[in-house]
Amino acid sequence: MMTTHAEKAQAFLARHHADAPLLMPNPWDAGAARVLESIGFEALATTSSGFAATLGRLDGEVTRDEAVAHGAALSAAVDVPVSADLENAFADDPEGVAETVRLAVAAGLCGCSVEDYSGAEIYDAALARDRVVAAADSAHGGDVHFVLTARAENHIRGRNDLDDTIARLQSYQEAGADVLFAPGIWELADIRRVVSSVDRPVNVLAGPNTPPVAELAAAGVKRISVGGAFAYVALSALAGAGRELLEQGTYGYWETAGPGMTMAREVLKR
Numbered sequence: 001m002m003t004t005h006a007e008k009a010q011a012f013l014a015r016h017h018a019d020a021p022l023l024m025p026n027p028w029d030a031g032a033a034r035v036l037e038s039i040g041f042e043a044l045a046t047t048s049s050g051f052a053a054t055l056g057r058l059d060g061e062v063t064r065d066e067a068v069a070h071g072a073a074l075s076a077a078v079d080v081p082v083s084a085d086l087e088n089a090f091a092d093d094p095e096g097v098a099e100t101v102r103l104a105v106a107a108g109l110c111g112c113s114v115e116d117y118s119g120a121e122i123y124d125a126a127l128a129r130d131r132v133v134a135a136a137d138s139a140h141g142g143d144v145h146f147v148l149t150a151r152a153e154n155h156i157r158g159r160n161d162l163d164d165t166i167a168r169l170q171s172y173q174e175a176g177a178d179v180l181f182a183p184g185i186w187e188l189a190d191i192r193r194v195v196s197s198v199d200r201p202v203n204v205l206a207g208p209n210t211p212p213v214a215e216l217a218a219a220g221v222k223r224i225s226v227g228g229a230f231a232y233v234a235l236s237a238l239a240g241a242g243r244e245l246l247e248q249g250t251y252g253y254w255e256t257a258g259p260g261m262t263m264a265r266e267v268l269k270r
């Protein structure tokens with residue numbers, strides 16, 4: 001068992017260079033993190049949208065303090081490394097980005113992602129690079145090699161320009177990012193092109209039409225995450241159970257609730 005923050009972060013980084021992709025799901029609270037750890041996942045990441053939903057908010061409506069505290073709570077709940085989805089690091093300027101990453105390191109997390117989208121627009125390429133430089137300085141400047149993921153947001157923000165995305169990822173690699181991520185790229189040919197264009201591990205977001213894990217592995221993808229999908233699965237199951245009770249007056253949801261209760265009693269006890 002890893003005993004120090006530095007050892008856990010180093011193991012997290014090393015896992016990105018293994019032959020098989022790191023499957024890294026995104027729990028929305030500490031209980032979900034414990035369940036996912038218990039079934040064998042080697043690392044976890046927070047989900048900004050999933051966490052926001054637990055607060056009754058939409059993605060983008062969580063504060064920096066809330067996001068960092070949430071990441072710290074998940075990290076404390078499990079033994080595996082946890083990376084934080086910190087959106088645009090809650091800052092436009094490089095100094096603010098650097099401070100957010102410092103807070104994430106101090107919170108005991110092993111990594112985080114930084115987006116190049118302000119919440120209104122994609123950052124200019126030069127500013128986007130400067131923000132990654134600042135993030136990398138904070139991530140790598142201490143005793144812990146904090147794993148920095150740089151995200152190019154083009155393809156989930158209505159800018160389907162693969163050439164620009166690759167140029168940005170290459171710039172972020174040169175700026176010091178450990179992992180590169182362009183969510184919204186679904187076609188295997190495009191994924192292969194991204195992987196072959198950079199020298200850092202590439203994360204792929206699993207969407208409805210994403211190629212299976214085996215095909216992504218063959219393409220050289222090193223990490224696969226799910227974003228808010230598992231949180232939405234849970235919300236859908238909750239709504240289904242609620243509708244059954246409200247509309248039918250029956251309790252068929254116990255077919256899944258019973259095993260879930262048994263699992264929770266086993267997994268959540270300390």
